[in-house]
Amino acid sequence: MKRFLLPLMCLFVLFLASGSASADTNCAFNRSGGLDFGNLDPGLGGSFNETMQIDANCQSYVVIDFVGIFSQPIRACMSLDAGSGGGDTNWRYMVDRNNKKIKYQLYGAANHVNPYRAGTAVANDMRLEFRFISLFTWVPSTSNFKIYGWIPETTGLEEGVYTDTVQATFRYDESGGWFFPSGCSFSGGKTATTTLQVRVHVKSFCTLDVSQHIDFGNWQELDQPRDQQGAVTVHCDASTKYAVKLGWGGQGDVNKTRNMANGNEKISYNLYRDDKRSQPWGDNATTGFLKDQQGEGKKKVIPIYARVPKQATPSPGTYADNVVVTLEYN
Structure with a gap:
């Protein structure tokens, strides 16, 4: 019997070190600046790209006494409303003070797939590392992901400052385990919100x-x-x-x-x-x-x-x- 005891004990210790070490995880999502396309020269023509970063600031509550690093996967599904400039099936709109519009879109990838259409949730998988040393304490961790903005055509745009304000809603949950649903099909989870500011200044042309x-x-x-x-x-x-x-x-x-x-x-x-x-x-x-x-x-x-x-x-x-x-x- 002793010959089988040691492997069983090692397996048990490894499970404690890499399994879920928290009873609860809370996250706040904030934009790192806005999505600012900057000063755009319509005389150059073509499309225009810009990115912004969403920072996830999370805390996990430690319920075991272990010194080291605990890695917890988190899935955050972000959905965006139509924005102050409105939107349709394919595009969002930035608007200037004279109600002139510029169409644009937000994406979850640089190759312009997974558009963030109004009300459509897109999954962002993050892995948070929590460093903890004691029982019953909140331990912080951060992660981030990018949002990719695209103006498909700049030729002929009129001079002005165009803006859009978009409300972002995040539904997130710990996504460890083989049986966690794919994408955003998981039930429950927690929610958080933030506001995204989108802006472009079209120069005189x-x-x-x-x-x-x-x-x-x-x-x-x-x-x-x-x-x-x-x-x-x-x-x-x-x-x-x-x-x-x-x-x-x-x-x-x-x-x-x-x-x-x-x-x-x-x-x-x-x-x-x-x-x-x-x-x-x-x-x-x-x-x-x-x-x-x-x-x-x-x-x-x-x-x-x-x-x-x-x-x-x-x-x-x-x-x-x-x-x-x-x-x-x-």
Whole structure:
């Protein structure tokens, strides 16, 4: 009989060291900061990702006298409400002060599986290590898991600060043992709540493209005015105001006229904001420029009207100038 006693005693001691050493476990769940997508530039396009961390701060009540480390698996099932911005089957929404919306979603994994749809619980398995030395005392332990946020498309978003406030409910229980149900199908457990803050600042957005250069074509004489037209394309979000200024070229006389050059010879010309060529287009208040324009959230083609006035005809050749186009917005 002695030959079988020692293995049985070792098995008994190992069971005490690795089995449940607590009668009760209480947890509080807190967000480590908020889910802040930061400053987003809609001009970059594409999607945008960010993460936040949920910290689990737990206490287990020790009911055996043992010096060492007790490892207790905990399963926390987190479910999120629709949030202050609302949601539908596929997306959640952040909202700005003008009730403009940006769609986003929260996930339990970086590959965007297991979305936290409103009211749907997603399991997070944690293993807590409790270090204890005496009977009948609460012993603390911590763990954490991440929430992954995703904005699927940023192109064309309007400037503003968008937020959402989401209520998180946690149902948790000690999940040790072979017969513990999978996922969130376990019954009972305890509950805890916290609030998640989601935020993004969409910066003002504008792009500029010179979509049509100005070519006056081929002429033998400059005995009468010659008109032509070019254009720039501006794309600004609908909440952004902008102005477009035109420089004076490489040979220009500031606030008076511009010149196309071929060596030392020149042809004077000018640029205007209107088709009657009565409103000069420059880069300052003296000559005037296109100002106080409102973005439309889409591309807008802005014509530039040009004129070569009647003047003495210079030597034959190709005359050219480069004008700097400046887009200012806020």
